[in-house]
Amino acid sequence: MEIERRYELLINGKECKVESSWLGESLMYVLRERLGLWGTKNACEQGECGSCSVLIDGMLACSCLELAATAVGVDITTVEGLGAPDNMTDIQQSFIDEGAVQCGFCTPGLVVAVHDLLLSNPAPSGQEIKEALAGNLCRCTGYGRIEAAVVKVVQQRHE
Amino acid sequence: MPIRMKVFLPTSLEDALGILRASPGAHVLAGGTDFMVEMNYGHRRPERILSLRFVDELRAWSREGATLVLGAGVRFADILSSEIATLSPALAQAARTVGSPQIRNTGTIGGNIATASPAGDTLPVLWALEAMVNIRSEKGERRIAIRDLVTGVKRNELAKDELITSISIPVADGPQEFLKVGRRNAMVIAAASLAFACNRSERRIACALGAVGPTIIRCTDAERFVGERVDWERLMVPSERDRVKFGELCSEATLAVDDHRSTARYRRHAISVMAYRAVARMS
Numbered sequence: 046m047e048i049e050r051r052y053e054l055l056i057n058g059k060e061c062k063v064e065s066s067w068l069g070e071s072l073m074y075v076l077r078e079r080l081g082l083w084g085t086k087n088a089c090e091q092g093e094c095g096s097c098s099v100l101i102d103g104m105l106a107c108s109c110l111e112l113a114a115t116a117v118g119v120d121i122t123t124v125e126g127l128g129a130p131d132n133m134t135d136i137q138q139s140f141i142d143e144g145a146v147q148c149g150f151c152t153p154g155l156v157v158a159v160h161d162l163l164l165s166n167p168a169p170s171g172q173e174i175k176e177a178l179a180g181n182l183c184r185c186t187g188y189g190r191i192e193a194a195v196v197k198v199v200q201q202r203h204e
Numbered sequence: 205m206p207i208r209m210k211v212f213l214p215t216s217l218e219d220a221l222g223i224l225r226a227s228p229g230a231h232v233l234a235g236g237t238d239f240m241v242e243m244n245y246g247h248r249r250p251e252r253i254l255s256l257r258f259v260d261e262l263r264a265w266s267r268e269g270a271t272l273v274l275g276a277g278v279r280f281a282d283i284l285s286s287e288i289a290t291l292s293p294a295l296a297q298a299a300r301t302v303g304s305p306q307i308r309n310t311g312t313i314g315g316n317i318a319t320a321s322p323a324g325d326t327l328p329v330l331w332a333l334e335a336m337v338n339i340r341s342e343k344g345e346r347r348i349a350i351r352d353l354v355t356g357v358k359r360n361e362l363a364k365d366e367l368i369t370s371i372s373i374p375v376a377d378g379p380q381e382f383l384k385v386g387r388r389n390a391m392v393i394a395a396a397s398l399a400f401a402c403n404r405s406e407r408r409i410a411c412a413l414g415a416v417g418p419t420i421i422r423c424t425d426a427e428r429f430v431g432e433r434v435d436w437e438r439l440m441v442p443s444e445r446d447r448v449k450f451g452e453l454c455s456e457a458t459l460a461v462d463d464h465r466s467t468a469r470y471r472r473h474a475i476s477v478m479a480y481r482a483v484a485r486m487s
Contacts, residue, residue, distance in 0.1 A: 046212075046213040046214075046215075047210060047211070047212055047213070048210070048211040048213065049208075049209075049210050049211075067209065068209035068210070068211050068253075069209055069243050069249065069250075071240060071243070071244055090241070090244040090245070091241040091244065091245075092237055092240075092241065092303065092304075092306065092307055093391060095304065095306060098306060104281075104309040104310075105305050105306050105309055106306050106309050106310050107306045107307070107310070109240065109244060110235075110236055110237050110240040110241070110306075110307075110310060111236065111240070111310075112211070112233060112236060112240060112243070112253065112255065114211040114253075115211060115213060115233065115236075115253070115255035115257050116257075117213065118258075119257075158305070158306075161305075176305075176390070177305055179304050179305070179389070179390030179391060180303065180304020180305055180306045180307065180390065180391060181304075
């Protein structure tokens with residue numbers, strides 16, 4: 046396949062047409078600026094902060110490090126595909142309950158990363174939680190409350 | 205003015221090589237974890253990109269007797285979550301130190317080699333194991349030792365129509381270690397790294413250093429010194445003084461410089477400590 050201008054991405058189960066002026070745009074940029082999916086955040090654009098985390102064919106990835114035009118035909122899940130304000134996931138609710146959200150900028154990326162962690166490891170240890178979230182930076186809450194939010198989800202799911 | 209770009213998404217190696225022949229300037233995109241940073245920051249504006257995302261042949265790996273053949277598209281996460289981790293423990297240790305889960309799910313071993321950063325995490329391991337890199341173009345196939353493929357800082361000697369298809373390394377034949385220091389445990393580019401591999405059948409030790417020179421450095425003097433002092437029955441270096449000396453000799457092999465990540469002095473010190481630890485952990 047060759048792409049010269051238009052392409053389609055499969056995002057949260059929906060085909061989305063993308064018409065960019067430049068094919069060098071990252072998936073993060075396309076999600077936010079072309080498709081209005083602002084849940085995916087832009088901070089570092091170098092894969093350091095994890096704010097733009099999405100799932101690509103079920104694998105956690107930084108959308109800023111994906112060339113959008115090469116992500117045709119793969120299954121992309123953004124934070125919008127996991128929960129909605131009126132239908133939050135247990136992970137999102139737990140972040141609120143445990144005070145793991147302050148400015149909220151890192152939260153969507155963390156929600157996606159926690160979702161990914163609990164799919165592969167439904168009962169992670171504290172160390173496993175820390176390692177799984179090592180690619181997501183938070184500058185305000187400190188990580189204690191974030192870890193507590195994950196622990197709470199795990200407890201709830203095992204009740 | 206927007207730059208006209210074209211993105212190629214071949215689904216077979218044959219198609220990928222054909223595209224490279226027809227568009228020899230096309231930039232080959234593997235995982236993209238280094239390349240996309242340069243794109244995002246405007247340091248690179250290639251007109252043609254060949255993505256290897258859908259070339260499944262490159263994602264495969266196999267064991268052929270005492271040799272492990274890893275497709276260039278094998279991701280760091282694949283190394284950790286498969287039998288590769290037991291067949292090549294140092295490679296798995298190195299893969300585990302790469303970036304974050306996000307980066308390990310994306311970056312590939314072929315990309316690590318082609319990018320040829322002195323701090324590439326798997327490179328010291330591949331140097332210590334004397335990896336052979338298998339390369340293809342439409343004209344044919346060739347094999348080259350990794351030390352000959354990487355020619356300098358972020359430089360390799362691949363021709364424009366060539367692709368790395370796989371990497372051949374020996375299955376571990378004795379204890380192996382990979383050690384790395386940086387400012388954090390996670391998400392860090394090495395300030396210094398070290399790979400250590402024992403070869404029991406040949407009774408020799410190999411040791412290679414990362415991020416302390418323009419390319420990876422083999423510590424041949426240190427290897428010879430310690431190889432003669434191993435108790436091969438007990439698989440250990442009995443003398444504490446010899447273990448310390450091994451660290452010093454590795455440190456002397458460095459070509460470390462001061463840069464934004466660390467200082468030459470600290471790097472030399474870190475190498476001596478890591479080398480000592482590697483040899484102490486043998487038994």
